[in-house]
Amino acid sequence: MITDRPLVAMEAEFGVIGALFIKPDLIETIGATLGAADFHDQDVAEIYTLILAARSAGRPADPVSIADIRHELTSGELTLVRAAEIMNSVPSAANGIEYARIVVERSKARKIAIIGQSIIDMASHARPLAGIIADAQEAVLALNSEDDEPDVITLREALGPVVDEMDARFNGEGINGHATGLKDLDELLQGLRGSHVIIIAGRPGTGKTTLGLGIAEQLTIRDGKSALVFSLEMSAKELSKRSLASSSAVTLGNIDTGQAMASGEQIVRITGAVSKMSQADLRICQKGGLPLSRIRNIARFQHKAKPLDLIVIDYIGLIAPEAGSRQQNRNLELGAISRGIKGMAKELNVPVIVLAQLNRSIETRSSKKPQMSDLRDSGEIEQDADIIMIAHRDAESDLGRSGVTEIDVVKHRHASVGHCLLQHQGEFARFVNYAGQREQQQEQEARPPAPRTSKSLLNTFNPQGGF
The missing domain is CATH 1.10.860.10 (DNAb Helicase; Chain A)
Structure with missing residues (x-):
């Protein structure tokens, strides 16, 4: 033998x-x-x-x-x-x-x-062991991923998934990809799809982490899927505390102080939430200062162990430069990181949600509403992302003070751009559907159409024949 x-x-x-x-x-x-x-x-x-x-x-x-x-x-x-x-x-x-x-x-x-x-x-080598392990993993996994798919496929082969997707939608299987659990946002996004990079941007305090983590919770706790969260700033303990508040509808304050244990009703809520959360496949990497190469290695390893349905990175500005990087400025570094994230999403065929900060320049403008150009440090993020949504809450308005937050989808490769309103419940560390938006829509649908004038009739008249 x-x-x-x-x-x-x-x-x-x-x-x-x-x-x-x-x-x-x-x-x-x-x-x-x-x-x-x-x-x-x-x-x-x-x-x-x-x-x-x-x-x-x-x-x-x-x-x-x-x-x-x-x-x-x-x-x-x-x-x-x-x-x-x-x-x-x-x-x-x-x-x-x-x-x-x-x-x-x-x-x-x-x-x-x-x-x-x-x-x-x-x-x-006299190097940190973690870096050596990361390099070894990257080398082995990169070799394993070679030639997993053909270089070229026919149009007939490419059409197969399109037809299957149409059939699934026709038979009522809902949106393409994963749902966020927020109805108005799902109507805009049309599903979080494999290989897509989704940027959630906003100024501090607008709820970027809450929204990103909330989507991961929806997929794992409620839909039984798998997600990996890279929390480069917040500890796993803090994230799990927020998740417990969101799932149990017990305030963060009562969980923080332990006062929840004095209420039988809140104990029941927490017990039920813990039972569901303990079954969820939500994995958290709380190591700070990771370069993208390490993030990719961890994601590859986790995906091989059990396939992931979502990756969340909180946030892009905290991804460390590569050891020995020769990039001359942070803008170029973030450009390379952005391209690397897109490569990771495509390689693993998993949607990647990336949180990003906005520049402070918007605070000096007369219009405080953020734009896509306000993404901090790198315009290449705009190019690599499939979807960019910006969270904005007007702190000077009554709606803003009550937590109503505008989610403005300013880029979408596969659907129209638009915006929706979500209700931020800070005490529960979560977003929910904004009821007021539903009421406005119902009111508009119930309102009788405005009478048409002769001018409007002429403007829309499209004769089929000629003289």
């Missing part, structure tokens, strides 16, 4: 080249999965590159043609001589695709060996 796996398969490498010379029609099929870097022999890798170049230029892919492109290989061997030797050693193209699979497999095995050696080397 063979237990060892050779790290190099020269016969397979020669077999691929010979098969391509004999049957050039295999070039597109093999070229979609096999790269020049997968070959161990440098001469073979260069010949493979020349075959692809000849095919791309519309020239015959044979030893004479590739020798015309490059007379001599890097090793000093004549291209024609080396290519002819390989071609003559391969009798048939029948197993070309299988040879290519073996070459890719051996290439990955060599990468694993290199990673293993690098981990051994890193272990002796």
Whole structure:
């Protein structure tokens, strides 16, 4: 019984080249999965590159043609001589695709060996152990995620999920993606979908954390899904206290002071909430000062252990720069972080909610209503995000003082922008649907339409025929 796996398969490498010379029609099929870097022999890798170049230029892919492109290989061997030797050693193209699979497999095995050696080397470095572990995890998980999906799919394959989604919506399965539990907000967002980055921005005290955590609670406590929250500022204890207040409808003050234990009704509420919360798959990472590479590694690990339905990062401004980063300013750093978050959402196919601060400049403007350009430090956040919503509460109005908060969706790649009102219940650390908005909508729907004037009739008249 063979237990060892050779790290190099020269016969397979020669077999691929010979098969391509004999049957050039295999070039597109093999070229979609096999790269020049997968070959161990440098001469073979260069010949493979020349075959692809000849095919791309519309020239015959044979030893004479590739020798015309490059007379001599890097090793000093004549291209024609080396290519002819390989071609003559391969009798048939029948197993070309299988040879290519073996070459890719051996290439990955060599990468694993290199990673293993690098981990051994890193272990002796005078660096924080947490950083070494993060680098090791990233290297292994990055290798594992290679080639999970094809580089190219047909339109027919791409249409499959679209048709399935339409069918699900037609059969009453609701919005696409996950619901926030807030009806008016769900109507705007049309679901939190995999690979989307959703920015929740606002000035301090507008409820960004409350909204982000509330959505995670909706998915995990009420809908039985899984979420991971990176709380870079607040401790897990503080988050769980807020979650308990939100789920039990017992005020934060009574939970903080312990006064809730003096009320039988509140004890019943807390007991019921704890029972539900203890069954929820809501995971919290409370480590502060994490760079994005570490956040991605943790998310990958957690997603592999049990698939996640949502990731929340509170907040982007607290993500640390990478060790040895050469970015010249924070704006460039946040741009790189923003692109990395989008990459993570796409890789894991999980919606990522990212909380963000707004610039203080809005406080000096006559209009205090925030805009997308008020996102702090980086305009690239605007570009990478799929959805941007800004929380705003007018502290000078009666509605604002009562907790009514405007959620302004200023960017949405897959639906119209708009706004809605939510009721912030600070004592319970939660948002709920704003009843006043429902009443306004019902009043407008019940109001008789305004009489139409002759002018309005003429403006909308669209004759079907002509004179």
